[in-house]
Amino acid sequence: RVSPGTGSFIVIDRMTNVTVGAGMVHRMLESEPPYEYRTHDSKAEVVWNRSSVTPEMRAHIKGHAGKCIWFTGLSGAGKSSLANALEIELNRRGYHTMLLDGDNIRQGLCKDLAMSEADRTENIRRVGEVAKLFADAGIIVITAFISPFRSDRAVARELFTDGDFIEVHVDTPLAICEQRDPKGLYEKARQGKLKDFTGIDSPYEVPENPEIAVNTDVQNLEDIITRIVRMI
Incomplete structure (x- = not known):
């Protein structure tokens, strides 16, 4: 008509x-x-519902765009310490941040997952999706996960546009991580009380082209944080 x-x-x-x-x-x-x-x-x-408020509009309000800083490395490498220190520094500078830590996520969002390879993959998939949502909100999201498999980290990276995903490989040697053993996990793994533990009886696939590689055994925390902030 x-x-x-x-x-x-x-x-x-x-x-x-x-x-x-x-x-x-x-x-x-x-x-x-x-x-x-x-x-x-x-x-x-299921159809994607496109919001009228764009990530660019949210970034305009906050004064900066959202990004994901993805710390990966062995248990005891220093990921959580670095992630926490980075958030403190960014917060001090007035950036809007959110820290997603592996142990914390396992107590809520991923508490239904075990430690099998399939469950670890699903754990990282969920974290990647949540990180993307935070980044779209204009927040700099910092993650601290062993995330041992390259393919899982690649899936997380693909959610972001170029430059918005910064992979930080905390390349602290296994011997140093095991010496630190802050949670006593390496000792349990060596005794056979903990199965499929990364670095002992489950592999860690080293990132091939991370944006940043650091070693908390030979580099101090302040220098590492300064380097990451400059990239952000």
Whole structure:
């Protein structure tokens, strides 16, 4: 039908609130639905809901864009200490941050997961998705996870645009990590009380091209944090 009653609209610039266009709905068109419902596949009933507020608009309010700083390395390498120190420094400088730590996530979001290879993969997948949401909110999200498998870290990286995912390999030698053994996990693994422990009976796949590689055995914390902040 042709009728002014079908409605009208205006186009407004999101950043300035200036009206930049107007129009009227002239005719309704018959069209196929955007997807086909399939009772055997729940994904068929899910459509991405695009927000009117963009990541760029959120970044404009905060004064900086969201990013993900992904610390990876063996248990005891110093990931959590570095992540905490980095957040303190960024907070001091007025940046909006969120720290996701492996042990903390395991007590909530991923408390249903064990330590099998499949569960570790799912653990990192969930963390990557959460990190992306924080980054889209204009927050610099810092993660501290062993994340031993390259493929899992690659999946997390693919969620972000170039430059928004900074992989920090905490390349502290196994001997030093085992010597520190802050949680007594290496001792349990050596005694056979802890199975599939990274570095002992489960592999750690070293990052091939991390944005930053550090070693907490030979570098002090302040120098490492300064280097990371400069990249951010």
